[in-house]
Amino acid sequence: MFKKILIANRGEIALRVIRTCQEMGIKTVAVYSTADKDSLHVRFADEAVCIGPPPSNLSYLNIPAIISAAEITNADAIHPGYGFLSENSKFSKICQEHDIKFIGPTPEMIDGMGDKATAKATMIKAGVPTIPGSKGLLKDVNEGIKLSEKMGYPVIIKATAGGGGKGMRIIRSSEEFQDAWDSARQESKAAFGNDGMYLEKFLENPRHIEIQIIGDQYGTVAHLSERDCSIQRRHQKLIEETPSPFMTTELRKKMGEAAIKAAKSINYEGVGTIEFLVDSDKSFYFMEMNTRIQVEHPITEEVINFDLIREQIKVAAGIKISGKNYTPKLHAIECRINAEDPYKNFMPSPGTITSLHKPGGHGVRVDTHIYGGYKIPPNYDSMIAKLITVAQTREEAIAKMKRALKEFVIEGVKTTIPFHKQMMRNEDYVKGNFTIKFLDDFEMIK
Numbered sequence: 001m002f003k004k005i006l007i008a009n010r011g012e013i014a015l016r017v018i019r020t021c022q023e024m025g026i027k028t029v030a031v032y033s034t035a036d037k038d039s040l041h042v043r044f045a046d047e048a049v050c051i052g053p054p055p056s057n058l059s060y061l062n063i064p065a066i067i068s069a070a071e072i073t074n075a076d077a078i079h080p081g082y083g084f085l086s087e088n089s090k091f092s093k094i095c096q097e098h099d100i101k102f103i104g105p106t107p108e109m110i111d112g113m114g115d116k117a118t119a120k121a122t123m124i125k126a127g128v129p130t131i132p133g134s135k136g137l138l139k140d141v142n143e144g145i146k147l148s149e150k151m152g153y154p155v156i157i158k159a160t161a162g163g164g165g166k167g168m169r170i171i172r173s174s175e176e177f178q179d180a181w182d183s184a185r186q187e188s189k190a191a192f193g194n195d196g197m198y199l200e201k202f203l204e205n206p207r208h209i210e211i212q213i214i215g216d217q218y219g220t221v222a223h224l225s226e227r228d229c230s231i232q233r234r235h236q237k238l239i240e241e242t243p244s245p246f247m248t249t250e251l252r253k254k255m256g257e258a259a260i261k262a263a264k265s266i267n268y269e270g271v272g273t274i275e276f277l278v279d280s281d282k283s284f285y286f287m288e289m290n291t292r293i294q295v296e297h298p299i300t301e302e303v304i305n306f307d308l309i310r311e312q313i314k315v316a317a318g319i320k321i322s323g324k325n326y327t328p329k330l331h332a333i334e335c336r337i338n339a340e341d342p343y344k345n346f347m348p349s350p351g352t353i354t355s356l357h358k359p360g361g362h363g364v365r366v367d368t369h370i371y372g373g374y375k376i377p378p379n380y381d382s383m384i385a386k387l388i389t390v391a392q393t394r395e396e397a398i399a400k401m402k403r404a405l406k407e408f409v410i411e412g413v414k415t416t417i418p419f420h421k422q423m424m425r426n427e428d429y430v431k432g433n434f435t436i437k438f439l440d441d442f443e444m445i446k
């Protein structure tokens, strides 16, 4: 087992990893930018190294600074968390070259899945159902128009390097194509330094359902069932739950098998997620694979009583898994609490938290790095907490969430708590009646 793990991340996920390491008797090293010097991950780790100024490209994405921090502290492994360098094959390779274990997939596995067009091609070869569309990247706008006319509109063009909902455009007619093409490519070039685009049929009303998988170094892969992440705003997840209200035993079996097939086709090692879109007739299509731990992993942990970070560290250290698939025994929901104003179009609201009261009690989990007096830096993601409830049934998990949201007091900044309160009372949500379009015409009640 590793003796010391450096966590190349910040915020709640850095804390989350430190907690498991402490329980496993593994020493931890935090890295931080100057904006995060008063953060809890810095205080909770055994050692901490400053790696640069606030902008991510100079700190949390600064590979030489992170590798030096690992070398001077003698860390034998690096946990990348999510975001930042977690799906960067170059970083995974550099860790290898420095004899530091990257807790995640090898560079080859990331490359096989990181670029979305390549991932899709790999899945088609492996016989996993994918959304109909272009074979790989589009050469030019004319190829896109020709293909769309053949397939029928609407279509969606997507950046092969995309993430976080960026670099995508829905197109409903050939006249719209050129403008959408130009703006999506520009956005993608600016955000990811790559403007390769591919095309898919746009599914009008699907659900986003993903399967958690885990693979060891000896070719065994198991699935840990699904998470329904259909409640999204601008392609970004806000509420997740498991099991999905839409799921059946038969569909779970089929999707679980497809996810395992997908992971095996690239000899996947570590924890990962296969994202699918599922149509109303229960046909499902591979969308992408995330080769890292995800924000919403706690709901899976809660329903099957399983520490995913612990398992992730164990498989990285070469320990075998049993290969048993897990199905949920309970129901869990996660609400992402962002420092944003839901009454003002979810405008970011950084600032200082003047007062804080976290909810508690049976079946309530709060994963967060904030505390009273904490200053939210404007440089990073606006998510400041994840509120998770778990209960015997969906109804009880919702009741618990309502109660916990009422107890959660965050003063000094605006948060998405009022949005979640409204959602937990929304009739369609409560009935489990929703798709990815749910929030398209959602309005806050003043």
Ligand code: ADP
Binding pocket: 131, 156, 162, 163, 164, 165, 166, 200, 201, 202, 203, 204, 206, 208, 232, 235, 275, 277, 287, 288, 436
């Ligand atoms: P990202 O990596 O940026 O999150 P994804 O490929 O995971 O991008 O897509 C994000 C979201 O965009 C999905 O959850 C879904 O809501 C929507 N989406 C993507 N592709 C399609 C499609 N072909 N039809 C309908 N919606 C789509």
